[in-house]
Amino acid sequence: xxxxxxxxxxxCYTYPDGTEALKGLSFRLxxxxxxxxxxxxxxxxxxxxxxxxxxxIPSGGSVNVGGTLLSKSTLGEIRRRxxxxxxxxxxxxxxxxxxxxxxxxxxxxGLSAREVSERVMDALNGVGAGRLADRxxxxxSGGEKRAVAIATVLSMLPDILVMDEPSSxxxxxxxxxxxxxxxxxxxxxxxxxxxLDMVLELCPRTIxxxxxxxxxxxxxxxxxxxxxxxxxxxxxxxxxxxxxxx
Amino acid sequence: MHMADALLSPAVGGTMWAVTAGLTxxxxxxxxxxxxxxxxxxxGVLGAFIFAAQMINFSIPxxxxxxxxxxxMILAILLGPYAAFLVLASVLIVQALFFxxxxxxxxxxxxxxxxxxxxxxxxPFIYRKMAGNRPSQKKILVAATLSAVIALQLGAxxxxxxxxxxxxxxxxxxxxxxxxxxIHLAIGLVEGLVTAAVVSFVWKARPxxxxxxxxxxxxxxxxxxxxxxxxxxxxVITGGALSWFASSYPDGxxxxxxxxxxxxxxxxxxxxxxxxxxxxxxxxxxxxxxxxRTAPExxxxxVEAEESANQWPxxxxxxxxxxxxxxGLTLILAGMIGIVLRRVSSSxx
Amino acid sequence: xxxxxxxSAMTPGSSRADRLDPRAKWIVTFAFVxxxxxxxxxxxxxxxxxxxxxxxxxxxxxxPVRSLLGKTLLALPFIxxxxxxxxxxxREVLLNLWGYSITGGxxxxxxxTLRSLLAVSSAVLLVMTTPFDRLCLGxxxxxVPRILVTQLNFLxxxxxxxxDETQRMVRAHHLRSRGNKPKIALSTAGSMIGLLLLxxxxxxxxxxxxxxxxxxxxxxxxxxxxxxSCSRDGAFILCWMFFFLLAxxxxxxxxxxxxxxxx
Numbered sequence: 053x054x055x056x057x058x059x060x061x062x063x064c065y066t067y068p069d070g071t072e073a074l075k076g077l078s079f080r081l082x083x084x085x086x087x088x089x090x091x092x093x094x095x096x097x098x099x100x101x102x103x104x105x106x107x108x109i110p111s112g113g114s115v116n117v118g119g120t121l122l123s124k125s126t127l128g129e130i131r132r133r134x135x136x137x138x139x140x141x142x143x144x145x146x147x148x149x150x151x152x153x154x155x156x157x158x159x160x161x162g163l164s165a166r167e168v169s170e171r172v173m174d175a176l177n178g179v180g181a182g183r184l185a186d187r188x189x190x191x192x193s194g195g196e197k198r199a200v201a202i203a204t205v206l207s208m209l210p211d212i213l214v215m216d217e218p219s220s221x222x223x224x225x226x227x228x229x230x231x232x233x234x235x236x237x238x239x240x241x242x243x244x245x246x247x248l249d250m251v252l253e254l255c256p257r258t259i260x261x262x263x264x265x266x267x268x269x270x271x272x273x274x275x276x277x278x279x280x281x282x283x284x285x286x287x288x289x290x291x292x293x294x295x296x297x298x
Numbered sequence: 299m300h301m302a303d304a305l306l307s308p309a310v311g312g313t314m315w316a317v318t319a320g321l322t323x324x325x326x327x328x329x330x331x332x333x334x335x336x337x338x339x340x341x342g343v344l345g346a347f348i349f350a351a352q353m354i355n356f357s358i359p360x361x362x363x364x365x366x367x368x369x370x371m372i373l374a375i376l377l378g379p380y381a382a383f384l385v386l387a388s389v390l391i392v393q394a395l396f397f398x399x400x401x402x403x404x405x406x407x408x409x410x411x412x413x414x415x416x417x418x419x420x421x422p423f424i425y426r427k428m429a430g431n432r433p434s435q436k437k438i439l440v441a442a443t444l445s446a447v448i449a450l451q452l453g454a455x456x457x458x459x460x461x462x463x464x465x466x467x468x469x470x471x472x473x474x475x476x477x478x479x480x481i482h483l484a485i486g487l488v489e490g491l492v493t494a495a496v497v498s499f500v501w502k503a504r505p506x507x508x509x510x511x512x513x514x515x516x517x518x519x520x521x522x523x524x525x526x527x528x529x530x531x532x533x534v535i536t537g538g539a540l541s542w543f544a545s546s547y548p549d550g551x552x553x554x555x556x557x558x559x560x561x562x563x564x565x566x567x568x569x570x571x572x573x574x575x576x577x578x579x580x581x582x583x584x585x586x587x588x589x590x591r592t593a594p595e596x597x598x599x600x601v602e603a604e605e606s607a608n609q610w611p612x613x614x615x616x617x618x619x620x621x622x623x624x625x626g627l628t629l630i631l632a633g634m635i636g637i638v639l640r641r642v643s644s645s646x647x
Numbered sequence: 648x649x650x651x652x653x654x655s656a657m658t659p660g661s662s663r664a665d666r667l668d669p670r671a672k673w674i675v676t677f678a679f680v681x682x683x684x685x686x687x688x689x690x691x692x693x694x695x696x697x698x699x700x701x702x703x704x705x706x707x708x709x710x711p712v713r714s715l716l717g718k719t720l721l722a723l724p725f726i727x728x729x730x731x732x733x734x735x736x737x738r739e740v741l742l743n744l745w746g747y748s749i750t751g752g753x754x755x756x757x758x759x760t761l762r763s764l765l766a767v768s769s770a771v772l773l774v775m776t777t778p779f780d781r782l783c784l785g786x787x788x789x790x791v792p793r794i795l796v797t798q799l800n801f802l803x804x805x806x807x808x809x810x811d812e813t814q815r816m817v818r819a820h821h822l823r824s825r826g827n828k829p830k831i832a833l834s835t836a837g838s839m840i841g842l843l844l845l846x847x848x849x850x851x852x853x854x855x856x857x858x859x860x861x862x863x864x865x866x867x868x869x870x871x872x873x874x875x876s877c878s879r880d881g882a883f884i885l886c887w888m889f890f891f892l893l894a895x896x897x898x899x900x901x902x903x904x905x906x907x908x909x910x
Contacts, residue, residue, distance in 0.1 A: 303680055308684045339854040342802055342854075344851070387795065495836070500845065621904075627907065
């Protein structure tokens with residue numbers, strides 16, 4: 053019986069200016085699952101992730117991570133279990149050197165110096181960035197930034213990985229490296245992205261959001277073959293399924 | 299408006315360093331007492347913002363010249379006095395290191411001149427009083443302009459005092475003052491206008507930013523009396539320190555000549571407190587003709603008036619040459635040592 | 648548009664200058680600047696021995712002469728502008744050299760020039776031979792308030808990014824303006840800066856969020872030991888301090904001349 057599940061029930065969020073971003077989302081993620089979250093711009097993907105991170109307070113509904121309900125008092129605990137990768141790695145790499153950034157989480161967790169060093173080098177080696185440990189963070193290439201950002205999350209040994217547009221801005225090689233990396237992860241993971249081809253490769257299950265509501269939840273292949281659904285949600289099938297030059 | 303190391307004496311530089319160090323420690327302690335973890339990234343990014351914003355060179359109407367934002371007032375408005383002071387200090391430190399703007403010794407002066415006045419004087423006593431918590435466009439404009447003008451005038455005046463007190467630049471007090479103040483009046487006006495433009499922009503686009511800034515930036519602890527007392531104390535300390543270091547004040551024609559020519563070491567004239575203060579006073583006096591210093595006039599300014607009356611540079615060419623040639627030889631020697639070291643270190647690595 | 652010099656592009660390598668404890672570097676650089684400033688205003692030849700310091704550091708650390716000179720000379724124009732008033736105001740003739748009378752004003756101007764070269768080059772070298780985060784660590788160990796050190800690190804981290812953003816904005820403006828060197832009007836500058844500010848505030852919020860989800864509680868922790876080696880760092884400080892004092896109180900150039908002529 054695994055504790056690494058993530059369950060959202062009737063999640064609602066309204067922006068201060070009155071826009072309803074999330075209108076009652078519900079789904080459940082089991083241990084080891086890899087789920088893709090797709091939707092047009094403004095569908096609510098990023099808002100949902102922010103709500104999971106506790107960075108916006110939902111106006112309704114609940115978030116349950118492994119039996120712990122998300123609330124002000126459980127924020128610390130939830131954030132220990134969920135590893136977040138945000139859209140712009142520049143926002144995530146705020147320490148002077150790569151080592152400092154990857155060590156940030158473990159140091160906040162109160163680990164000893166030796167444990168922190170071990171975690172950092174394990175995480176960096178896991179993403180293939182071991183040689184970058186002493187590099188200043190502002191002098192990394194796009195792909196390196198992305199890899200190091202992942203390492204900053206991995207070093208905290210999260211149960212569940214939540215990623216927002218991990219492949220955006222990457223060149224083809226960087227993207228390929230990222231996909232290879234993510235394929236090897238055994239974490240429960242949720243990837244919100246426009247890169248439908250990556251979802252096809254990595255996630256057996258896909259959730260589709262449209263205007264703040266969950267309109268589909270099922271096997272990825274089925275979803276991407278449902279042309280009506282995709283069109284309704286302002287999406288297209290992945291490029292590799294389009295069978296012609298787009 | 300940056301002070302440079304080359305124009306600064308260690309006495310003045312050291313005193314201002316002490317003052318700035320005190321202000322920094324004070325601000326840091328104040329911030330520690332009211333912890334706010336969102337402040338760390340905010341201060342960092344706003345510091346980077348000031349840097350970036352200073353790269354926008356705009357044309358100043360009716361002059362044809364260009365200017366850029368200083369940023370002190372904007373930071374004070376957004377962050378409150380203590381955090382803004384530290385952010386400005388960090389910007390000046392990076393400027394000194396990366397741009398070679400000012401210098402390490404002059405950093406104490408520069409932080410005081412450019413961060414103290416906007417954060418601890420203009421912001422609490424001018425801007426806040428005028429614009430308050432519910433500013434209107436007009437109030438913002440007037441308050442920002444007045445604050446910027448006054449902060450810059452005070453800063454420029456400090457530069458003049460520090461330069462004159464150091465005694466390395468020959469600019470007489472009056473001339474320097476008449477050069478600096480009007481220029482910085484214009485700069486202050488522009489700074490005020492740009493600050494007002496930016497604050498208005500933010501106020502229209504995201505008023506909550508300014509509201510929360512005003513709420514989160516309490517002015518607790520800053521009273522006019524404290525500031526004036528602090529400034530008065532700084533003046534007393536500065537004056538005392540300068541007179542203590544009076545022996546480094548260059549004086550006497552023949553003494554200077556000998557130094558230039560490189561002759562034997564002369565005893566530094568021990569003038570004591572009175573002599574130094576008298577000399578300083580004379581320098582600060584307003585001279586009607588802006589004082590071109592030629593031999594007879596210099597005599598009038600010297601404390602040891604009579605000694606220099608008959609001095610005329612009758613320098614022994616021999617001693618002059620030894621100094622100058624020795625200087626050239628030294629440079630060559632230094633260069634040679636450098637080449638040798640370079641060879642040695644590159645062969646080792 | 649003033650460029651932030653890309654000092655960080657010069658990767659401090661593993662030269663001997665880089666392995667020094669940053670505290671030692673700060674102390675010696677500061678002492679150097681004080682020594683340079685402590686000379687009287689008419690001193691010229693007596694300052695020359697101090698050139699050994701930047702030359703030696705440059706030689707040992709591998710900093711190219713051209714970069715050092717280039718960056719040093721950038722700072723000079725303003726200082727020289729103020730310094731140029733000296734010959735104007737100080738016209739008492741100090742020396743007669745081979746028939747030319749040289750006034751005190753020119754002597755002090757030359758002295759100012761030398762001091763500037765020395766002071767500026769020492770600061771430039773400090774930055775070029777030490778990674779910035781090590782410099783900040785050195786400051787922290789020298790008891791500079793933590794909050795200021797953290798601020799310096801953050802500022803340094805993001806200043807290049809925001810600089811690039813600004814450059815793009817200015818370039819976009821120029822591409823839509825007429826003329827070879829378009830000028831930005833005051834009102835336009837206000838909105839540009841305002842926009843930059845809003846973006847910066849948004850970024851700060853996002854960074855804060857990223858910090859929170861990694862357990863940030865208000866204290867920025869660094870795992871950075873510094874080891875002060877008495878032999879290496881202590882020797883560095885003592886030797887240079889001794890040299891600075893020597894240069895300050897003994898007239899080395901004249902001594903050198905006397906030694907060479909006496910041979």
